[in-house]
Amino acid sequence: xxxxxxxxxWRERPEGVRSLENWLVCWILLPNLGYWLLWIVGGPxxxxxxxxxxxxxxxxxxxxxxxxxxxxxTAMTVSALFFVSALFNLSILSLVHALQFAAELNxxxxxxxxxxxxxxxxxxxxxxxxxxxxxxxxxxxxFVVAAVITIIAASVDNAMAQxxxxxxxxxPEAGAPFTSAVGGSGLDRLATGERHVLVIMVEAxxxxxxxxxxxxxxxxxxxxxxRARYEVVTGDTLFYGSTTNGEMRELCGRWAEYDEVMEQxxxxxxxxxLAQRGYHSQAWHSFNGGFFDRHVWxxxxxxxxxxxxxxxxxxxxxxxxxxxxGACDRDVPRQIGATLRQARQPQFxxxxxxxxxxxxxxxxxLQTEHCAEFDATLDREFPMTCRxxxxxxxxxxxxxxxxxxxxxxxxxxxxxxxxxxxxxxxHHRTQFEPDRVPWILxxxxxxxxxxxxAAAR
Numbered sequence: 001x002x003x004x005x006x007x008x009x010w011r012e013r014p015e016g017v018r019s020l021e022n023w024l025v026c027w028i029l030l031p032n033l034g035y036w037l038l039w040i041v042g043g044p045x046x047x048x049x050x051x052x053x054x055x056x057x058x059x060x061x062x063x064x065x066x067x068x069x070x071x072x073x074t075a076m077t078v079s080a081l082f083f084v085s086a087l088f089n090l091s092i093l094s095l096v097h098a099l100q101f102a103a104e105l106n107x108x109x110x111x112x113x114x115x116x117x118x119x120x121x122x123x124x125x126x127x128x129x130x131x132x133x134x135x136x137x138x139x140x141x142x143f144v145v146a147a148v149i150t151i152i153a154a155s156v157d158n159a160m161a162q163x164x165x166x167x168x169x170x171x172p173e174a175g176a177p178f179t180s181a182v183g184g185s186g187l188d189r190l191a192t193g194e195r196h197v198l199v200i201m202v203e204a205x206x207x208x209x210x211x212x213x214x215x216x217x218x219x220x221x222x223x224x225x226x227r228a229r230y231e232v233v234t235g236d237t238l239f240y241g242s243t244t245n246g247e248m249r250e251l252c253g254r255w256a257e258y259d260e261v262m263e264q265x266x267x268x269x270x271x272x273x274l275a276q277r278g279y280h281s282q283a284w285h286s287f288n289g290g291f292f293d294r295h296v297w298x299x300x301x302x303x304x305x306x307x308x309x310x311x312x313x314x315x316x317x318x319x320x321x322x323x324x325x326g327a328c329d330r331d332v333p334r335q336i337g338a339t340l341r342q343a344r345q346p347q348f349x350x351x352x353x354x355x356x357x358x359x360x361x362x363x364x365x366l367q368t369e370h371c372a373e374f375d376a377t378l379d380r381e382f383p384m385t386c387r388x389x390x391x392x393x394x395x396x397x398x399x400x401x402x403x404x405x406x407x408x409x410x411x412x413x414x415x416x417x418x419x420x421x422x423x424x425x426x427h428h429r430t431q432f433e434p435d436r437v438p439w440i441l442x443x444x445x446x447x448x449x450x451x452x453x454a455a456a457r
Contacts, residue, residue, distance in 0.1 A: 016138045018133075019142075022130060022134060023146060024146070024149060025130055026072065027053055027072075027135070028054060028149060030123055030126055030130065031123070032049075032079075034119045036157070042426030043087075045086075046086070046157055047154035047155065049079040050154040051154045053079060054146065054147070054150030054154075056071050057071075057075075058143065058147065058150075065132050069131055081095055081096065087422055087424060088242055088422050089240075089241050089420075090242045171240055176240075178253070179237045180237055181237050181414060181439035182253070182414065183253065184235050184237055185233060185235065187199070187412060188270065191412070193279070194346075195409075195410045196348075196411040197348045198351070198412070199250065199349075199413075199416070200353070200415045200416070201247065201351070203354055203357050204417070205392060205416075205417030206420040207417070207420075207437055209430070210431070216389075217438065218232070218234055220392050220393045220397075226399075230442040231442070231443045231444075233441040236437060236438045236439065237416070237437060238435055238436060239436065240255055242419060244258045244292050247352070247418070248260075250416060252269040253270070258297050261297045262297050262300070265302075266302075269301035271302030275304065277346075279346045279348040280346070282339070283305070284312070284332065284349065285352040286326040286327040286332060286353055286355065288308055295308070312327035312332060318365070320366055322363075322366070323357065324357040327354070329356075329391065331398070332353075334398065334402060336349060337405070340408070341407060343409070352418075353395065355395075358421055359384065360387040360390075360391060368390050374386060384423060388421055410446065412444070414439060414440070414442075420435075420437070
């Protein structure tokens with residue numbers, strides 16, 4: 001009887017209390033539980049999403065089931081957009097615009113995305129059941145309780161993710177000092193028309209925290225064969241935002257979104273300036289040119305020619321799998337070499353890679369299925385980093401084979417990352433500086449000798 005009495009009292013609690021409890025389940029617990037479980041491994045703060053979901057729940061607390069379900073799905077969608085935009089340093093507008101190209105992506109290739117899809121389906125199924133029950137906040141005090149708990153939940157969410165927030169949603173403040181690899185390396189000054197210029201922007205190549213790993217990353221691009229022919233200069237630069245922000249940083253010399261050049265030409269951007277010096281400017285990308293409208297705005301910043309994945313396939317590149325399936329980056333340097341060897345005027349060639357877009361799969365076609373053979377310790381302790389570096393190593397070796405060849409024309413080469421690898425989990429993400437990307441400048445040794453001689457005069 002001592003046990004049965006409290007149970008009976010629990011079942012007989014007032015209807016208003018039951019409605020408040022169900023409101024909390026529907027608008028605080030269900031929409032946020034999956035994200036909160038991820039606190040164990042990391043993730044961006046999302047207090048705005050928690051507050052917005054709670055507000056929507058208050059607004060529709062008396063609504064019919066169909067309205068509440070529609071509002072719940074809307075809140076889930078907005079919350080997911082906030083989360084993804086923070087994870088990948090994308091603006092909400094850029095992310096929404098990119099959704100039109102979703103058919104070109106292959107999320108099912110990643111077990112992480114499959115697990116997320118299952119979790120979302122389970123959440124919606126639970127909401128379908130719970131939202132049929134009353135969520136009415138019948139008294140003013142219950143509105144206050146709902147609002148207070150929503151604010152507390154948002155505050156706790158923000159506090160739990162506080163330690164990781166420095167590498168998420170990075171946007172420059174007004175007047176933030178500008179830096180870039182092009183500026184830091186002096187590449188613009190080197191482009192006098194006597195040599196070709198090659199800029200390679202490497203997807204997700206962040207600056208490792210560990211000095212040994214940092215040097216190893218440099219050595220992947222500056223192999224012994226490359227060092228025999230090129231002078232190697234290294235550095236790092238701040239980054240903000242996503243890949244397109246990185247492109248605007250290096251190609252147009254400012255912190256900006258690409259929508260600034262969507263409808264008008266910008267003669268101040270590097271390709272346009274080099275075109276005025278007699279360079280033929282080319283933009284290459286291992287993915288589809290329609291993604292983020294690169295086929296539209298690349299010409300506006302001065303590119304005369306563009307090659308995207310269809311053209312790279314046509315000229316012999318294999319197809320590599322991934323969430324962003326595209327041309328195999330390891331096959332592109334051979335095509336770059338052939339293009340520069342055939343050139344009859346100075347070339348400015350810009351190449352944006354794609355295979356290292358996270359998550360990097362264990363894949364035979366990517367040649368990442370046995371990363372332990374590449375680095376057993378790294379594969380055991382940081383398996384996703386291991387596969388990422390394995391792809392950089394593949395591209396580096398393929399590039400070295402071309403640029404170290406005796407018949408490769410004299411070219412100043414700048415290799416730079418776009419942003420931090422957007423690992424979700426704290427374990428992998430904190431291996432990289434939260435605000436910097438590395439750059440490597442390769443100058444033909446004869447070119448370096450000429451510069452030293454000119455300075456001596």
